[in-house]
Amino acid sequence: MIASDQISLDRSITDLRHEECKFWHYDETLPKASVIVVFHNEGWSTLLRTLHSIIRRTPTHSLAEIVLIDDASTKSHLGLQLENYITRWAGIVRLFRNARREGLIQSRSIGARHATWGEVLVYLDAHCEVGINWYTPLVTPIAKNRKTCTAPLIDYIDGNDFTMESQQGGDEDGFARGAWDWSLLWKRIPLNEREKSTRAHCTMPYRSPAMAGGLFAIDREFFFELGLYDPGLQIWGGENFELSFKIWQCGGTLLFVPCSRVGHIYRLDGWVGNPPPLHVGSQPTLVNYVRVVEVWWDEYKDYFYASRPETRSLDPGDLAPLHRFRREYRCKSFRWFMENVAYDVPLHYPLPPKNVDWGEVRGKGTSSCLDSMGRKDGGEVELGICHGMGGNQLFRFNEAQQLMQYDQCLTHSTDGRSVIVMHCNSSQYGHWQRNGNLFVQPSLGNCLDRTEDSGKLLLKACQAEAPSQQWEMNHVSGL
Template sequence: MLPESPTGLQCKYWHYDENLLTSSVVIVFHNEGWSTLMRTVHSEPAIRAFREALFSCRFKHLKAKLDDYIKLWNGLVKVFRNERREGLIQARSIGAQKAKLGQVLIYLDAHCEVAVNWYAPLVAPISKDRTTCTVPLIDYIDGNDYSIEPQQGGDEDGFARGAWDWSLLWKRIPLSHKEKAKRKHKTEPYRSPAMAGGLFAIEREFFFELGLYDPGLQIWGGENFEISYKIWQCGGKLLFVPCSRVGHIYRLEGWQGNPPPLYVGSSPTLKNYVRVVEVWWDEYKDYFYASRPESKALPYGDISELKKFREDHNCKSFKWFMEEIAYDITSHYPLPPKNVDWGEIRGFETVYCIDSMGKTNGGFVELGPCHRMGGNQLFRINEANQLMQYDQCLTKGPDGSKIMITHCNLNEFKEWQYFKLSSFIDNYCEVLMLVGVPDFHI
């Protein structure tokens, strides 16, 4: 449990209506460990809020053993299974359809532990305004020893707003002075442009009025931004609630994830990102494609119904959203310059390429066999002479002998020069000399 903080002490003095809206808690899971799932269900303060639904499974212990265990709850907790693996996005939409008892839907990941008095602060703002979506402050649970601590990236009180960079990677930025000025008390709920997506509460009928999640989003990725933009641009608001605390176990190092099912195909997350920016970003989508050039040619399906939804509901523009709600994101993640070119960085007359190996913020890139699949071997050089991957720049390491990848702004690590030595072949084979990495070309 977190040690008592000044803000935590203040939370004890809030009074909430005794007749709060009722709730259904929906937990979506696939191949979840027994202990983490049971710790979530048994989070003692959570029990009073449960009405319906647990969802999906495959491991042996998630079949008969789970069914028998759930019987002990006398119908308070229910299990529903999909006929195929739908992924967490569509499973949450199905969960909304199954969970009919609660006026509010509360979504939790299957590896969470709620804190004391988490429920009333989370639901109270929705009781006052049905178009409000609320998110608890999500603390970090160490998966090795189950110790708990606040997430990093917030202000002096640990408060942060949900944000993104222009490749649509989730970020947290400190609570701005503008938002602080709107509060009379530090522990009041505050506005956030986006949520992480795993833990939130929303009025059930309002969620249906928003169309639930885009049915074209598959498995995982981008749904947190899609629902955040939809809420803000179509008349709702998204609030982070300091007095509602929920701990979350993040994946341990080495976790590779569950591969997508065969029917989905390749790159579902990146395709989801493209659908989100094509529907909601308007002219700002060019900044996404500048950061993720490989996504420009991805097929993302039919979005005509989503465009019609925006028009029919008089949803506001992304420019309005950036100026009125997400005004502070560009100060942390400036709009990217245009790309000069992009591709892999291949050793001259070799089959080896520079590979970030997923490292960031000071890690060193390595050499690996060129695989022509993008990912950690995909880099871009922009008009600011920066060699980048996502929001990270390549530069010389401290001793000048290795190449480091690290977060950068528009005025850093501009030592790269671009010389085109051959005519166009394709984005992965065009020869581009990069001064700074001897004997390498892109």
């Protein structure tokens, strides 16, 4: 916020669009939008810069209203000070306040009910800056087919200095499709040749199996036909997948729009988010994931449970109304979706093998456990004090002889001196064996070893009775 407060609310931003985007011509008679922004204890200047950018860069004849949903904020600047500030826009910005904290997901559904002036609902996070000519390309596909949902390309605003750059990854043009690993973590995969071949120009909208969920546009009536968000999803997490699957399986289309760009401030290191309110369990996101896979994944849900074995004991609540909706709306199967839309996801994130064992990997007779410390793709694994909460200390040993965490496999560094995690597929890093309490790498003749004093993990010649090579896997709930 120190950096943000020093920057103009009406600053100019870098135009990151592909050069081709500057020459498209669009129909100007597009449906009007209700732009919905949900916030909880948002910073003053980041929220206002979001509003200023929407009003400055959206065609006046296309912007019906901006609906602000205050999700029980406690910061004083979001009270009367905000109410007074938005009066300058002569009623186009409307503010509604939740009586209690409902979370991002249900607040978006609340926003849809309040947003009655526009034909299209556009959702933006409260720390965004829309780009040049962002609206018209985003809504044009919806004007052609009301069962189309669109998402802009999301550029990266650095929270330290507020510079803006294109999101990394994707193909040679930076274009990516939204995807997931089988533990339901959000991923991006390069736009493939099959999808490219369906378009006459490289900046035309393209199909995506999933969206990130914070920034998208959808026809208001279609969103209500889909039942908005599952009312059982709480706070944050999984709602982007629930809506993506529901759109595709129930007759809609999800498109990414390269010529619509929106900058977004991502969390800085160390920021863990706001804790859930007391009326919600400690980790609602995992329950959300279970609800999503139980309703939409059909037989594929077994792959989720292989990746998240600790969630099998969770109670997802009443799912009968959602299953009834699927039947009555004649929604397609998840297998159809995987074969026709998300066919490339398993190429990047293969279907996981069955687990032989899972849980914390604890040094036998100690309070030390393997801990990835949240690292990935070459990050070093260390010893940490066992906390029994899963997360970075939950590993899986599967039938492919992989020792995994999410989509990462335990292996050795190139110099063989440390133990690291790397993104793996079904043919990589399958070189662990369980021999009693030993984790053995047969190709090297080494065993997983530890140095308690330094918290260092090592690979050393196997010694069946060495205390530092004795390990046990204990199931944990993750809650």
